[in-house]
Amino acid sequence: MTITIHDLRKLPGSYMPGSAACPGCGATLAFRLVSRALGPNTVYIVPACCFSVIQAPYPKSAISAPLYNIAFAAAAATASGVHRAYKAVNKDVNVVVWAGDGGTVDIGIQALSGAAERKEDLIYVCYDNEAYMNTGIQRSGATPLKAWTKTTPTGKREMPKDMPMILAAHRVPYVATASVGYPFDLVNKFEKAKNIRGFKYIHILSPCPPGWDFPVEKTAEVGKLAVDTYFWPLYEIEGGKLKITVKPRKRPLKEFIRLQGRFRTITDEEIDELEKIVMEKWQFLEHLEKSERVF
Amino acid sequence: MGLDDHAIIIPVSKPSKGSAGRTGLWRVERPVILEDRCIKCWLCWLYCPEDVITEGANGFPEVDYTFCKGCGVCADVCPKDAIEMVEEKL
Numbered sequence A: 001m002t003i004t005i006h007d008l009r010k011l012p013g014s015y016m017p018g019s020a021a022c023p024g025c026g027a028t029l030a031f032r033l034v035s036r037a038l039g040p041n042t043v044y045i046v047p048a049c050c051f052s053v054i055q056a057p058y059p060k061s062a063i064s065a066p067l068y069n070i071a072f073a074a075a076a077a078t079a080s081g082v083h084r085a086y087k088a089v090n091k092d093v094n095v096v097v098w099a100g101d102g103g104t105v106d107i108g109i110q111a112l113s114g115a116a117e118r119k120e121d122l123i124y125v126c127y128d129n130e131a132y133m134n135t136g137i138q139r140s141g142a143t144p145l146k147a148w149t150k151t152t153p154t155g156k157r158e159m160p161k162d163m164p165m166i167l168a169a170h171r172v173p174y175v176a177t178a179s180v181g182y183p184f185d186l187v188n189k190f191e192k193a194k195n196i197r198g199f200k201y202i203h204i205l206s207p208c209p210p211g212w213d214f215p216v217e218k219t220a221e222v223g224k225l226a227v228d229t230y231f232w233p234l235y236e237i238e239g240g241k242l243k244i245t246v247k248p249r250k251r252p253l254k255e256f257i258r259l260q261g262r263f264r265t266i267t268d269e270e271i272d273e274l275e276k277i278v279m280e281k282w283q284f285l286e287h288l289e290k291s292e293r294v295f
Numbered sequence B: 001m002g003l004d005d006h007a008i009i010i011p012v013s014k015p016s017k018g019s020a021g022r023t024g025l026w027r028v029e030r031p032v033i034l035e036d037r038c039i040k041c042w043l044c045w046l047y048c049p050e051d052v053i054t055e056g057a058n059g060f061p062e063v064d065y066t067f068c069k070g071c072g073v074c075a076d077v078c079p080k081d082a083i084e085m086v087e088e089k090l
Helices: A005-010 A026-039 A050-056 A072-088 A099-107 A109-117 A163-168 A183-194 A216-228 A251-256 A270-292 B042-047 B073-077
Strands: A042-046 A067-071 A096-101 A123-128 A174-179 A198-203 A237-238 A242-245 B027-032 B053-055 B062-064 B083-086
Touching: A005 A026, A005 A109, A005 A237, A005 B042, A026 A050, A026 A096, A026 A123, A026 A183, A026 A216, A042 A050, A050 A099, A072 A096, A072 A099, A096 A099, A099 A109, A109 A123, A109 A163, A109 A237, A109 B083, A123 A183, A163 A174, A163 A198, A163 B042, A174 A183, A174 A216, A183 A198, A183 A237, A216 A251, A216 B073, A242 A270, A251 A270, A270 B027, B027 B062, B042 B053, B042 B073
Parallel strands: A042 A067, A042 A096, A096 A123, A123 A198, A174 A198
Antiparallel strands: A174 A237, A237 A242, B027 B083, B053 B062
């Protein structure tokens, strides 16, 4: 079943306007859509990240669903406990971890890996703004090559971790990537994840206007360009079988790079180099799509 | 005096609109919907990061200016250029 915009508008969301998010925030945009797809029967676990700042300046909260703030490293472990507690009283609740890239790729990875290995029935969402944004733009394990952050002033020298593939190697039932530039693809992936038992991992690219240094009104456009230039391929791995869900016509990577201030020091030769890496990744995914099982 | 005599205080935030105050005050430009151009595709609603666009009494999108932060994503995604960003004047 594919959701249309009119279906989506009828669904109740859990986001309340007037939160502490920056104007044009990709994370709140993703959360609004996800909370509609998952419905009110959902509990969120949020480790330290932008979202813990966004949703709860005590004594008010911007989220109308039950939400638990927890320490950085403990999100997946807490969610495992919360789900088991609900199970003990015979309640079927979607337990969702809503974590940033720092809490997933760097600090939270051991609890996440453990929960995936134990086959906990959770949806782990990483909204990826590609650096530690709420502490002031420090590089993380998800920051792309050559991107400027305050701790990589001349551009990052290392490749980011391929988190969805790390999780796919755990042989979990569902792994997907999504982008706020393709909202229906995002919503459909959550619709699907909701009905699968076991560990689900969804990695959302969430453009950050202050951190990536692009004009605030371009959030959706940057999210879409990331997919159209093959910088952020959208795929899902269901039961080990990979499927590329959006295959757009390729646009030059330069369009995506030159829109953002964080790549301002990059030369045209370096863009060609990045283009090569991006195309290699895409061809690798196309190759995987043909095989029976990825892992 | 046992443990039961002490109230255990847990910091629980209560959901409410405007948890960060009247965020509409952050706005530099306000989105104005031009109803003669609008085709009610609701893409502005879909992409609004702040969830401030609702259906007004006349069936057209309506912006809640109390909380709209004026990011302009709605104007950027509008396929008919039916949203104009107008500078705020005090």
